[in-house]
Amino acid sequence: MGSLPTESLSVEEHQQQQVEMDDTSRTERARWLLNSPDPPSIWHELAGSIREAFVPRNKLSSSSRVKQTWRRSAFSFLRGLFPILNWGRNYKASKFKSDLMAGLTLASLSIPQSIGYANLAKLDPQYGLYTSVIPPLIYALMGSSREIAIGPVAVVSMLLSALMQNVQDPAADPVAYRKLVFTVTFFAGVFQSVFGLFRLGFLVDFLSHAAIVGFMAGAAIVIGLQQLKGLLGISHFTNKTDVVSVLGSVFSSLHHSYWYPLNFVLGCSFLIFLLIARFIGRRNKKLFWLPAIAPLLSVILSTLIVYLTKADKHGVKIVKHIKGGLNPSSAHQLQLTGPHLGQTAKIGLISAVVALTEAIAVGRSFASIKGYHLDGNKEMVAMGFMNIVGSLTSCYVATGSFSRTAVNFSAGCQTVVSNIVMAITVLLSLELFTSLLYYTPIAILASIILSALPGLIDINEAINIYKVDKLDFLACIGAFLGVLFASVEIGLLAAVTISFAKILLNAVRxxxxxxxxxxxxxxxxxxxxxxxxxxxxxxxxxxxxxxxxxxxxxxxxxxxxxxxxxxxxxxxxxxxxxxxxxxxxxxxxxxxxxxxxxxxxxxxxxxxxxxxxxxxxxxxxxxxxxxxxxxxxxxxxxxxxxxxxxxxxxxxxxxxxxxxxxxx
The missing domain is CATH 3.30.750.24 (STAS domain)
Structure with missing residues (x-):
């Protein structure tokens, strides 16, 4: 009996020791938090971001940094800036054969689309072709996507014309308008480069996926309605982009007979041909080349028809003179001073964000199919530099095109060499064939743009957004209705405002x-x-x-x-x-x-x-x-x-x- 208190006491002591040991362990682990080193400063993170944008990560280990010579460090920087130096060493003739065919197929689609998109941007046709030469070449050196096709696109072209008309009327002074477009392109490139250099890609994400779906659908409808001017041969047309103003202008022209039926017959005939070619290409993957070459065939056939029948004497509107030759310098035309500087910078920022959003979305979609990762920040740097150089060589804002990228992918491209082939082909066309496009009817360009618009309207995705997130769907509808019934700026503002409201709601509550x-x-x-x-x-x-x-x-x-x-x-x-x-x-x-x-x-x-x-x-x-x-x-x-x-x-x-x- 006398031993029980001693045993009890020893158990209590053991429990007390265990509690003290547990307390000591917890205290020690808490010190890991309390004594952790200070996190890096914002300037240190900024410098690291710029370094990571160009220098491959496997070159940044401590052991490598000690051993690297200045020359090797410089080469690592160049390899980060120009990815072509990485994959170019292993480029084979078998890949070039695939890229050559893809590039030629791409050029057959790019030439008529570029002329049409330049017309949509209220620029002369040659500037669309210029934009399909220099930017793709720059991107081929600096871009990391293997499939993306660079050039002018419908949404950015419409965005530029809609925003720039408030600053300068292209009909009243086309030269001043063109200079401001080059300036906007320069600012767009600067903003894109800054986004990439300082790892500010999150700014592009303020245009959420839902907002982009709504914006693209609204823009597609607006672009389609604006093509009624070319499809009907209307002379007097509104400069506004909202659906009410456009339809009002169309009905007024029809009522007063300010249109020419031959344009409508010619345009609709080839539009049906283009849509049938697209349908056949989707049903039979082996005939992917048919919808790609159909626009060029339409241009050639319609031009021959107009030339042989003298249809331009009977109201059919034609392109007329297209200036050929190499891209002329436009560095002296940039308006970096003057009363419109703030407005052009603002339009450049909007264009930069929209162009980047489309390009990165397109690039990542096809990169995921091929099973490789696309670095968004490097893409921004590449897009920025190509638009800066483009602004100095008579180009307007270029980005990745979904329709042309799909054609490039279907044609079996292996690398961005297909962009180089496409650019060289367009350049040869500028040198040799622009005079042959004199009789190309405007209605054909309108039908080519109209045939490319269905790909911008994704009803199934809008339904999916509604099922998943009602607030996201509200942003989608806000962007769609804003573009459709107000203006491009209002649509973008509505989308960003609703997206911000969603973020603030989650942040505040x-x-x-x-x-x-x-x-x-x-x-x-x-x-x-x-x-x-x-x-x-x-x-x-x-x-x-x-x-x-x-x-x-x-x-x-x-x-x-x-x-x-x-x-x-x-x-x-x-x-x-x-x-x-x-x-x-x-x-x-x-x-x-x-x-x-x-x-x-x-x-x-x-x-x-x-x-x-x-x-x-x-x-x-x-x-x-x-x-x-x-x-x-x-x-x-x-x-x-x-x-x-x-x-x-x-x-x-x-x-x-x-x-x-x-x-x-």
């Missing part, structure tokens, strides 16, 4: 959830999502589901936490006559915090402490712990309130709770 321990695990989950989760009496566990704990949501978080504390306190007092001992805040989802968030944490600590409740923080991220230390908040509330995980915080709270009970 973030998800804040009560957590419980999942049975037979150390994992804590939302009790609403996991009804089987077990709540610990006297300890409230809360997770903040917001990447940024900031001024926008700090007060909302404080009020929600205090409300839950009050509700839990009342419930405990009614059922168990106990009180809340601690509140654990899981900060694993909060990537950063600002001064407002720090102030709210301090206020929470004071309010809870006045009621005898301990505030505990679990899993704060690197930037958060750094700012808490910089603000000396941990010195004021105690460094013992920070733990590596919710499980450890809970264990520490339970240990202190039982210790308090045993002391009582």
């Amino acid at each position: 973030p998800g804040i959830e009560l957590q419980g321990r999942l049975p037979r695990t150390d994992t804590y989950g939302d009790i609403s999502q996991f009804p089987m989760a077990i709540k610990t009496p006297g300890i409230l566990t809360i997770r903040i589901n917001s990447a940024l704990f900031c001024f926008a949501n700090a007060n909302f978080i404080r009020e929600r936490i205090m409300r839950w504390v009050t509700e839990e306190q009342d419930e405990l007092e009614e059922t168990t006559k106990r009180t809340i001992q601690a509140v654990i805040i899981d900060m694993s989802n909060s990537m950063n915090i600002d001064t407002s968030g720090i102030l709210v944490l301090e206020e929470l600590h004071k309010k809870l402490a006045s009621n005898g409740i301990e505030l505990v923080m679990a899993s704060p991220r690197w930037q958060v712990i750094h700012k808490l230390k910089s603000a000396k908040l941990l010195d004021r509330i105690g460094k013992g309130c920070v733990y590596l995980s919710v499980a450890e915080a809970m264990e520490a709270c339970l240990t202190s709770k039982f210790a308090a009970l045993s002391n009582c």
Whole structure:
């Protein structure tokens, strides 16, 4: 009997030692957080971003940096800037055969489309052809996509004409208008380059996928309605882009007989031919070349018809003179001073974002099919440089075209050499064949543009967006209706505003959830999502589901936490006559915090402490712990309130709770 107290005492001592060891381990792991090095400064991250944009990552290891000579470092930089230096060394003749055929097929589609898109941008036809020469060559040197086809596109062409007409009327002074377009192209290239150099690709994402779907569909309809001018041979047409103004102008012209039926007959005949060719190409993949070559055949046949029948004498409108030859320099035409500088810069920014969004979406779509990754920031740099050079060589904003990229892919391209072949072919056409296009009817260019528009309208994707996310669908519809019934700017503004509103709604009212321990695990989950989760009496566990704990949501978080504390306190007092001992805040989802968030944490600590409740923080991220230390908040509330995980915080709270009970 006398040995029992001794055994009991030894067991108690053993338990006490175990508790002390656990406390020591938790304290040590908490120090990993508290003593972690300071995160890199914003300037350090900026310099790293620029370096990563050009220097391959495998060249940035510490051992390599020590051993690399200046020459090898320079070569690594050049390989990052010009990807062609990487894959060009292993380029084989078998690949060139595929790229040659793809490039020639691409050129047959690009030549008539480029002329039509230049007309859509209110520029002379040769500027569309110029834009299919220099930008593809620059992209071939700097771009990382193997399939993307570079040149003018319908949406950007329409965007430029719609926005630029408010600055300069192309009909009143085409030379001044053209100079401003080159200036816009220069600014677009500068913005694109800056986005890529400073890893600002997220700015492009402000135009969400849903917004782009709606914008593209609205733009396709507007572009299609504007082609009625060429399809009907209308002389007087509105400069506005909204559907009401365009249809009003069409009906007015029809009513007063300001149109010529021969244009309509010729255009519709070849439009039917183009649509049939597209249908056959989709049904039979081996005939992919038919829809690709159909536009060029249409141009050749319609030009012959007009020339042989003298249809231009009977009201059929024709292209007339197209200036041939190499791209002339336009560096002296850039308007970098003057009253329109701010407006051209703004239009350049809008064009840059829209062009990048389309190009990166197209490039990533086909890259995923081929199974390789496309670096968005490098793409931005490549697009930027090609548009800067393009602005100096009589080109307007170029980007990746979905329809031409699909043709390039179907034709079996292996690398961007297909773009080089296409550019050389267009250049030869400028040198040799532009005089043959004098009698090309405008109606054919309109029918070519109309035949390419169905690919921009994705009804199935809009339905899918509606099923998945109603707020995303609202952005989609906002962009669509804005472009259709107001203007391009209004459509873009509506899309961005709704997308921003969605972001702000999530930021201002973030998800804040009560957590419980999942049975037979150390994992804590939302009790609403996991009804089987077990709540610990006297300890409230809360997770903040917001990447940024900031001024926008700090007060909302404080009020929600205090409300839950009050509700839990009342419930405990009614059922168990106990009180809340601690509140654990899981900060694993909060990537950063600002001064407002720090102030709210301090206020929470004071309010809870006045009621005898301990505030505990679990899993704060690197930037958060750094700012808490910089603000000396941990010195004021105690460094013992920070733990590596919710499980450890809970264990520490339970240990202190039982210790308090045993002391009582």
